Amino acid sequence: MILIISDTIIQSFIEICGVENVQNSTAARLAYSYDATANFQALPDVIISPRNSEEVVAVVTICSEYRIPIVPRGSGTNLSAGTTPTSGGVVLLFKHMNQILDLDEENLTITVQPGLITKSLIDYVEARNLFYPPDPSSLKISTIGGNLSENSGGLRGLKYGVTKDYVMGLEAVLPTGEVIRTGGKLAKDVAGYDLTSLLVGSEGTLAIITEATLRLIPKPSYKETILAMFASIEDAAETVSAILAARIIPATLEFMDQGTVQVIEDYKQIGLPIHCEAVLLIEQDGAVEGVRQDMEQIYEICSQHGAIEIRNAETEQEAEALRSARRDALSALAKLRPTTILEDATVPRSMIAPMVREIKRIAMKYDVTIQTFGHAGDGNLHPTCLTDLRDKEEMERVEKAFEEIFHKSIELGGTITGEHGVGEMKSPYLEWKVGEAGMLVMKAIKTAIDPQNIMNPGKVFAKSTKERLVMHHV
Numbered sequence: 001m002i003l004i005i006s007d008t009i010i011q012s013f014i015e016i017c018g019v020e021n022v023q024n025s026t027a028a029r030l031a032y033s034y035d036a037t038a039n040f041q042a043l044p045d046v047i048i049s050p051r052n053s054e055e056v057v058a059v060v061t062i063c064s065e066y067r068i069p070i071v072p073r074g075s076g077t078n079l080s081a082g083t084t085p086t087s088g089g090v091v092l093l094f095k096h097m098n099q100i101l102d103l104d105e106e107n108l109t110i111t112v113q114p115g116l117i118t119k120s121l122i123d124y125v126e127a128r129n130l131f132y133p134p135d136p137s138s139l140k141i142s143t144i145g146g147n148l149s150e151n152s153g154g155l156r157g158l159k160y161g162v163t164k165d166y167v168m169g170l171e172a173v174l175p176t177g178e179v180i181r182t183g184g185k186l187a188k189d190v191a192g193y194d195l196t197s198l199l200v201g202s203e204g205t206l207a208i209i210t211e212a213t214l215r216l217i218p219k220p221s222y223k224e225t226i227l228a229m230f231a232s233i234e235d236a237a238e239t240v241s242a243i244l245a246a247r248i249i250p251a252t253l254e255f256m257d258q259g260t261v262q263v264i265e266d267y268k269q270i271g272l273p274i275h276c277e278a279v280l281l282i283e284q285d286g287a288v289e290g291v292r293q294d295m296e297q298i299y300e301i302c303s304q305h306g307a308i309e310i311r312n313a314e315t316e317q318e319a320e321a322l323r324s325a326r327r328d329a330l331s332a333l334a335k336l337r338p339t340t341i342l343e344d345a346t347v348p349r350s351m352i353a354p355m356v357r358e359i360k361r362i363a364m365k366y367d368v369t370i371q372t373f374g375h376a377g378d379g380n381l382h383p384t385c386l387t388d389l390r391d392k393e394e395m396e397r398v399e400k401a402f403e404e405i406f407h408k409s410i411e412l413g414g415t416i417t418g419e420h421g422v423g424e425m426k427s428p429y430l431e432w433k434v435g436e437a438g439m440l441v442m443k444a445i446k447t448a449i450d451p452q453n454i455m456n457p458g459k460v461f462a463k464s465t466k467e468r469l470v471m472h473h474v
C-alpha cells in the first residue's frame with residue numbers, strides 16, 4: 001500500500017479546509033473505500049470536506065498540479081462502484097455544502113449545493129406547493145450531487161422524467177481548477193454545446209458540481225394509489241401496455257415479482273398479497289376530476305387483463321405504506337443473504353414480459369437466486385441477486401448470469417443501465433451498448449476535459465473488455 005500524497009500536500013489541504021475537514025486515518029480511509037456496490041473496494045489516501053466552492057477550487061488546483069486522483073462522493077449509495085477510489089487519491093465530500101441557496105418562485109427554480117439530501121429538497125418545495133419530481137428510492141440518504149452525476153430516476157419517472165429533465169444550470173469545477181457556469185434560470189438557451197447535459201450523468205469523471213439550478217413545477221393537487229395483483233407476469237405486462245395504449249400516463253407504474261413481494265411482506269408485514277406472480281403499484285396525480293377518470297379506466301383495464309385483486313389506498317398513509325414498501329424492496333431483499341447485487345437492465349416497455357421471463361430462465365440456468373422488481377412503466381427492471389461474496393464458485397456463476405442478462409437486454413433493444421450508471425462495475429460492458437465509435441467519442445470528450453485522468457479514474461471506461469478490479473489496494 002503506497003501513499004502517493006506527501007505530508008506537505010496534506011498540510012496544504014489542511015491550510016485550505018481546516019484540520020477537522022481533512023482525514024487520513026486508516027479508519028477514515030477504510031470507511032470511504034467502498035460504497036453501496038457489493039464486491040468492490042479500494043482505499044483513498046485522504047478524505048476532504050470543503051466548505052465552499054473556493055475551497056474546492058483550491059483543493060483541485062493542488063490535485064491537478066500533482067496529478068492526484070479526485071473522487072467526488074455524495075452519500076455513496078450508488079450501485080455501480082462509482083465512488084470506490086480505484087487509484088487512491090482524494091475523496092471529496094460535500095457534507096458542508098448542503099444548503100438551499102435560492103428559491104425563485106417567479107422563475108420556478110431552486111438553486112442548491114451538491115450535498116443537499118434529495119428528500120430535504122423535495123420536502124422544502126412541497127411545503128411551498130411546488131414539486132421536484134425526481135425521486136430515487138434512496139431519496140432519504142442520496143444527495144443532489146449524486147443524483148445529478150448519475151442522472152437518477154425514480155418511481156415518478158414515467159410521467160415526469162428523470163433528474164436531467166429538471167436541471168437548468170450548473171456551476172462546476174474543472175480538473176484544472178477553473179470554474180464553469182452552464183445554463184441558468186433560462187427556459188430557453190441554445191448558446192453553444194449543451195454542457196449542462198454533458199455534466200449530468202458524467203459520474204464525477206469530468207468535473208465537480210458545486211451548485212445546481214433546478215426546475216420546479218406546481219405540486220399536483222390530488223393523487224390516488226392502487227395495488228393490482230396478477231396470476232402471471234404476462235398479465236401484468238399486458239396491463240402496463242394497455243394502460244399506456246389507452247393514452248394514460250400514470251405518475252407511478254411499478255412492478256414486483258412474487259419473490260420480491262414475499263420478502264417485503266416478511267420484512268414489513270403490511271398485508272401485501274403473496275399468492276400472485278406479479279404486482280403493479282399504480283398511482284395517478286393531477287386535478288381531482290382527471291385523476292378519478294384515469295383511475296376508473298386503469299381499474300377497468302386491470303380487471304380486463306386478469307387482475308385477481310385490486311386494492312385501493314383509502315388514505316395518504318396507506319398509499320405511503322405501499323410506496324415505501326416498493327422503495328424498501330432492496331433493503332428487504334438484502335436481509336436474505338450476505339451479498340446483494342442489484343442491477344438495472346432496461347428494455348423497451350413492450351419487452352418487459354420477455355425480459356422478466358429471460359431473467360428467470362438465466363437464474364435457473366446458473367442456479368442463482370434472482371428476484372425482479374422495477375419501474376415497469378419505463379422498462380427499467382432491477383434483477384437482484386442474493387448471493388455470498390465469499391463463495392468464489394457461486395460468484396462466478398452470478399457474474400455469468402449478469403453478463404447474459406446484459407446481453408439479453410441489449411438484444412431486446414435495451415441497455416446495460418437505466419439509472420445506476422456505469423461506474424467501475426459495468427465499465428466492461430459499456431462498449432456492448434454504445435459500440436466502438438461511441439466509445440471513441442466518449443473517450444475523446446474525457447481526454448479533452450480531463451487530459452491527466454484525475455477525475456474519478458477507472459470509472460466508465462474499463463482498461464480492457466473484461467477487466468474487473470476487485471478488492472484492489474486493500
Ligand SMILES: Cc1cc2nc3c(=O)[nH]c(=O)nc-3n(C[C@H](O)[C@H](O)[C@H](O)COP(=O)(O)OP(=O)(O)OC[C@H]3O[C@@H](n4cnc5c(N)ncnc54)[C@H](O)[C@@H]3O)c2cc1C
Binds near residue numbers: 144207
Ligand atoms: C436502497 C437504494 C435504492 C436506490 N434507488 C434508486 C432509484 O430508485 N433510482 C436511481 O436512479 N438510483 C437509485 N439508487 C442508486 C443511488 O442512490 C443513486 O445513484 C444516487 O443518485 C446516488 O447518490 P449519492 O449521493 O449516494 O451519490 P454517490 O453514490 O456518492 O455518488 C454517485 C456518483 O456521483 C458522483 N458525484 C457525487 N457528487 C458529485 C459532485 N458534487 N460532483 C461530481 N460528481 C459527483 C460520484 O463520483 C459518483 O460517480 C439506489 C441506491 C440504494 C442503495
